Amino acid sequence: MRNNNELIAHLLRRASFGSTIDQIEKYSSMGYEETVKDLLYIKDSNGIQDDLLFRYHSDHSAGIGMAGFNANFIYKMTNSNNPLQEKMALFWHRVFATGYAKVTQGRALMDQIEMFRNNAFGDFRDLLLALSKEPSMILWLDNYDNHKDAINENYGRELLELFSMGVGSYSEEDIKSCAKAFTGWTISNLEYMTMRANNDSLFPYGRLNLQFEYKEDDHYKEEIEFLGHLGKFNGKDIIDIICKQEATAKFISRHLYSYFVCDEPPVPQWPYIPPKDPEAISILSKAYFDSGYNISNMLYILFTSDFFKSEFIRFKKVKSPSELVSGILKLTGDNNPGVPKIQDYANYASFMGQTLVNPPSVEGWHEGVEWIDSGTLLERVNFASSQFSDFDKPGILNIVDNINRNKKNIDSIDSLIDILLKNLGLITLSESSRKALSEFYFKQLNIEFKESDFSFHKEMIAPMLNMIAATPDFQMV
């Protein structure tokens, strides 16, 4: 059972944003494959009470800037009944990185993330088509400036380079053809909307949401050649051709592998550095074609594969800031939607280097060990400490109760550490971290085990949780 619990815990760390021991045990009783299926099944209600969020937090409803949006996204990562859907929304946001710095439209960016939720597990073709119609993307990569007699290659280039195939799989002529196929894909009221975006204008009545518009008379209608295919192509035809490519299958497979299994180098290095596990990429690519480009199918194959279940990959990926923040909030059970501090949680993720919907460039964030430097590490530890030090959070009280219910089995510092780690989601610590924790316990708390009337109170447990959160191990997933 313990092995099964540990495997479930591994799955919930990677396919969700962490979990409590209660959730692990609930899923464990279902079995591993049923858990995977449950995560891939989108429940009708995600359990998020939008009415409450919109009542108390105006900007979750309107979305002027990115602050309210960030808080809304972190809140959903923490509390949604469809955690893998949120995880995939974050995944697609990383792959198709779109930034507020240029779009200056919180509402349009929120809509893009909602589109990622809606297409989280579907057909990759549908996702690319929806992405190409996203007004925020049209602004971000200048496709509004892509005209039949004056091609702007920006979107066409990134669609091939960063969004689907990767460098080396197409020619410069293919980029031009791709761009031509997307001429006329623009937004309504273009002049006014781009002027407002450039001016970061709130006037007169707040943000006016962007609307996709296809302008037939601005679409390039001559025959073009794209990846060896000849025709009078529109954007949808191009996406159909892209999705048939082996390079696309490998590209998406490598992204999924990097996100869920093992960090790969940044995308620009992919043409020069082979995948860490080519066989895994082959398996995922096969699933891509076998399922008709279905992402859900690829994820099922991934999560049930030996390369994912392997003990050697566990706790080897650095948590992204949003994963760290939402993971801790899951543990503390701090989910009241009606308080100002849910904005603070998003701010903490920013301090750690990840401002959602404002990635540093179209490449997205450089992840893995690049999340950590001396400044961001301090922010991580401080955030964890601030949350675990609040003894009265429901999750902390629950952990204390769990420990006291099992206190007859706690007769040594090792057994205390074990039960703490179990209650933090069955995480593990290195020997050196365990030793440091043990020394801290005896030096700072110095409490004897097994006294007759002894019980662990919250003021004792919280410092231990703080110390665990300060270990390098806790930064890993």
Added chain:
Amino acid sequence: MNKTHNFQIIYEETLGAAAMNNRGFYYPVDLDFGAKGKIYCLNRAHEGDTSGVRVCVLDSDSNYYGVFGSNGYNEGQFIYATGIAVYDEIVYVSDEHLNKISLFDSSGEFIKRWGIPGSKEGQLNGPSAIKFDLNGNLYIVDHLNNRIQVFDKDGKYISGFGSYGTNPGQFNLPWGITIDSLGFIYVSDWRNDRVQKFSHEGGFVSLFGSSGNKNGQFNRPSSVAVDLEGDIYITDWGNHRVQVFDKNFNFIQSLRGESTLSPWAKEFLEANPDEMAARKSSDLDLDLDIEDQHMLSSHIEKLFWAPISVKIDKQGKIYVVDRNRHRIQVYSKKIFN
């Protein structure tokens, strides 16, 4: 419009414009009327940008008289400013996070604040809308305690009624409140999607409404107002409309918003001729196939987007605080003979 009734509500004008500081509104949540035609508009802003928290004072001719209040935990400051009421030239502001009622004079000078957090009699947990009766008693929607509490204007507890639930007289996160000319109390029972009517002493009289988006149904009604003829106006917040009923709760009319440029909005655009020109050449009333009214309102500027409060002035004009559009849409009642 129901033709069997002898009045129609007609759009008049828009007041205000978005601004994070000074003149203008930033996520306005409520308003009330003072002496000499002054309108006190309460702006909550949001946690990501709290600089816009303030009361903005104007009149119906768009004359601007200044702002007071700010974000913070200290006296004269707010975290979650929610409701505003003016009585005897004193401005009262509720804060549903601090559980305080703050008092200012008509020039905006802070006087004092009161309120003790809790759920016991006279304590507050999330005071939202507030309303004075003719005797100078303050009715507070104590929304997280799911009750109405009555205090004198100095904060001394008088009485209360209501509890959590779905039965008549019970509430689920109530929000708005008004008192009609006969002394009846109306409460928008937000999460029960209904409006309840009580006697002046708090006895249950009647209720109407159910969940939905048809006429007479509500999606989180946030505010209610009653005019001198007893006709009822309800901001149907989640359906992004205002519904109008007669005094017997017969549906009369649904308002979806018709905003035009306010004087302050015009001034901004005249000072920015490029933006004015681009705006004039745009189609701001796009024909969109969008069922989700929240989404539709995000695209079409004239529509209400989370209308949050409705108030009626002494002349009978109806003021709708249009939160997500940072403005007030003003309507009037046209009575047919």
